[in-house]
Amino acid sequence: MFKKAKQNRVFQDVVEQIQDAIINGKLEPGAKLPPERELKDMFNTSRGTLREALRVLEQKGLIEIKLGVSGGAIVKLIDTEPIIESLALLIRSGGVSLEHLAEFRIKIEGSLMELAASRATKKDIKELETLFNQAKAYYENNDWENFLKTDEKMHTYIGIMTRNPVFQFVQKSIHDNIHRYYAEYLPMNKKRSLENLTDFEKIIDAMKINDAKTASAIIMDHVKRFSDKMQEKTRSKP
Amino acid sequence: MFKKAKQNRVFQDVVEQIQDAIINGKLEPGAKLPPERELKDMFNTSRGTLREALRVLEQKGLIEIKLGVSGGAIVKLIDTEPIIESLALLIRSGGVSLEHLAEFRIKIEGSLMELAASRATKKDIKELETLFNQAKAYYENNDWENFLKTDEKMHTYIGIMTRNPVFQFVQKSIHDNIHRYYAEYLPMNKKRSLENLTDFEKIIDAMKINDAKTASAIIMDHVKRFSDKMQEKTRSKP
DNA sequence: AATTTTGAATGGTTTAACCATTGACATCAT
DNA sequence: ATGATGTCAATGGTTAAACCATTCAAAATT
Structure with a gap:
């Protein structure tokens, strides 16, 4: 009768939101995501959880993470x-x-x-x-x-x-x-x-x-x- | 003259070590990895970093993570x-x-x-x-x-x-x-x-x-x- | 004997620091 | 002026120490 209240890990929700934005073209290749410390506030999560989400997105080939000033998460062109x-x-x-x-x-x-x-x-x-x-x-x-x-x-x-x-x-x-x-x-x-x-x-x-x-x-x-x-x-x- | 001192992110090193163990058959499908708090000590890292590594391994389809007592990271059979x-x-x-x-x-x-x-x-x-x-x-x-x-x-x-x-x-x-x-x-x-x-x-x-x-x-x-x-x-x- | 309670194990999340890398900008010697 | 050098701020990388949530098994209670 009821669907099981899905246990969503927070980082998965973050991954999905960012992934959808990329697939739907709201975030184009080359676009820079805000710094971790801002993203963490936007998603209302901790930095650790947010970083787990970024790791997954990185592994999926959706973003690339650069170090240093003007670094951060950059949307990649999806490839093979x-x-x-x-x-x-x-x-x-x-x-x-x-x-x-x-x-x-x-x-x-x-x-x-x-x-x-x-x-x-x-x-x-x-x-x-x-x-x-x-x-x-x-x-x-x-x-x-x-x-x-x-x-x-x-x-x-x-x-x-x-x-x-x-x-x-x-x-x-x-x-x-x-x-x-x-x-x-x-x-x-x-x-x-x-x-x-x-x-x-x-x-x-x-x-x-x-x-x-x-x-x-x-x-x-x-x-x-x-x-x-x-x-x-x-x-x-x- | 010198090789560039390679910048290894710690979690990547952890991922590689566990991945190699799985590929070489040292860890067989079904095998249970130690709990996070033990793994963290074995790799001499923090729990946050270790969890980033586990996230990547999970995304690669190499492990599965279960909750609760007798839960933890379990090696999966590599599939498609x-x-x-x-x-x-x-x-x-x-x-x-x-x-x-x-x-x-x-x-x-x-x-x-x-x-x-x-x-x-x-x-x-x-x-x-x-x-x-x-x-x-x-x-x-x-x-x-x-x-x-x-x-x-x-x-x-x-x-x-x-x-x-x-x-x-x-x-x-x-x-x-x-x-x-x-x-x-x-x-x-x-x-x-x-x-x-x-x-x-x-x-x-x-x-x-x-x-x-x-x-x-x-x-x-x-x-x-x-x-x-x-x-x-x-x-x-x- | 059945049920409830408790407790231990384990992953999930948060917070608050500090470290390392990088690039821009200011400073200084020439 | 100009080029080398140092300083600083932004940003990701890492650590540490808590606390929360879920699960299962064993103990206590009825």
Whole structure:
């Protein structure tokens, strides 16, 4: 008959009020909240409780706290960082294996490439070619560090080409979380880099003739090959 | 010459230590942390600071805090809840539209179905048929609530059939976040339910003859049709 | 034996200091 | 004048010591 009188922890109420203000656009990114000692009075709470609320908002990625004069809590643009972090926790806790991730990556990068290729503008292709030529130059100079960085940029740019933020952040999450394994188990060498370059060249060619299916197939095979190699390595030295 | 003396906030250090203990399995799910007043001494900090750390760990989904005697901070099994919540925030803040989500869902459920169908055992198919028959019964009795629940179960079971937790939780995140839109804009009726049933019947048939591609195509079309309908609705009453 | 009371354990909240970092402004030597 | 240096105020970070509220179990009472 009656609803349970909800036990609201005070800091939760503060979190909700500030969060709602941010989501509803009453507080825009960059806006500065009043100092703790003023907020505490506005919410009629203690400084300790208010600080717990600020900690939660900070953890959610909604605000950023700066020290010193003219410091304080500043509203952030909501981004994918908290999602990536939560996913990393889940992976690190052992709920997800490298095989699981690789399998997912093959499928998602396939879908992603298909979308990207089907939406590629001439400008996009030009941008990819610029990146490709940079990567090629680094390859020829045996500059693996910059080669890898450029390779990463190409993957990211293909994500952007989908024009869909969900694909963008899923790819970023996967890459962020898989990256340290690659670095540890699969150092770059001339042969592997050349494979990379060849694959990307084929992808760009497929995009030029609007062949999304082929582009997708190439990236899936590309990811599959690398995942297989990495899993060989991890199995040999657990 | 010297490294910048890193400014570590005390509560962050506490968070990291406890988080590492949980990830490394030194603290298993269900384990109870000492009471605040003891923890505060162990970390040589104040209660306020310690509580800020507990708030962060709570927000990350790593612990749960219970009141009363024999209460305290209890280690939780890491789950997908924080990811779902972060994604919900991103969506609500307008960073992700319904179209973006739908597009992603079409692709992911396509891949997911292909995997599930290719790994379907006879037992899996039997389980799906059982669920299908339940749904059919609810349909014939105009019991929409249970129909929807069973429909959801079928989707979930197909996720399980992939044997890959990444697909499982991505699907869960998407469904959780899209669900309230469906409930609001697309109430079930006899015609739509029948469409649902027909699609599932076709999917099971395709699985029986090991035709993963067809099963995938059906679910993609299925999702696409529903997304289109929902987007018509949301456009007509914004 | 059933019920009520009490008490201990634990998290929740408040208050009042003090510390540390930062940036602006005043001061001083050149 | 100008640049280095010192001072100060604003702000978050931390600590400490209370007291409140909830919960459960054990003791006391009927």
